[in-house]
Amino acid sequence: MSNEVSAAILRRVFDDVKSHGGTFGPEHAEVMMAMNHSEADMLLLQAAVELVEKHRVTKISAEPSGRTLIRVASPSRGGVNAMYICLDHFCSCDSFLDNTVQNPFTMCKHMLAAMIAQATMKLQVLTVPDSEFANLLCPEDTPSNM
Numbered sequence: 001m002s003n004e005v006s007a008a009i010l011r012r013v014f015d016d017v018k019s020h021g022g023t024f025g026p027e028h029a030e031v032m033m034a035m036n037h038s039e040a041d042m043l044l045l046q047a048a049v050e051l052v053e054k055h056r057v058t059k060i061s062a063e064p065s066g067r068t069l070i071r072v073a074s075p076s077r078g079g080v081n082a083m084y085i086c087l088d089h090f091c092s093c094d095s096f097l098d099n100t101v102q103n104p105f106t107m108c109k110h111m112l113a114a115m116i117a118q119a120t121m122k123l124q125v126l127t128v129p130d131s132e133f134a135n136l137l138c139p140e141d142t143p144s145n146m
């Protein structure tokens with residue numbers, strides 16, 4: 001999602017979906033249609049919806065701190081399932097890091113999927129102890145060349 005206005009409107013649409021009990025109604029579809037997305041944005045949205053429909057989005061809550069993050073399992077280029085961590089306006093994927101350098105409003109498909117899944121309540125939910133939560137953010141087994 002490549003511009004500030006689209007990103008803001010999308011957030012509004014999905015906030016509204018959420019406040020209607022997670023139901024995506026015709027009024028939401030109308031707004032989405034009127035936004036006149038670029039082809040690239042449409043593909044991104046499609047990819048995000050697919051991730052949600054395939055139950056790839058998990059909300060992880062830590063106990064007892066109550067901290068949360070969203071984890072999206074998404075096939076990467078090699079076909080291997082990669083896990084991406086989405087925080088409020090951050091994703092750990094390469095596409096997000098590459099694109100936000102040029103445009104801070106960029107949203108990758110994982111962030112869109114996280115937003116859609118939260119609005120429609122199509123989230124897997126996982127609770128972990130705080131110690132494990134830290135490992136999710138900074139995996140200990142990451143190979144290091146240092």
Ligand SMILES: [Zn+2]
Pocket residue numbers: 084091092093094095096108109110111
């Ligand atoms: Zn991402």
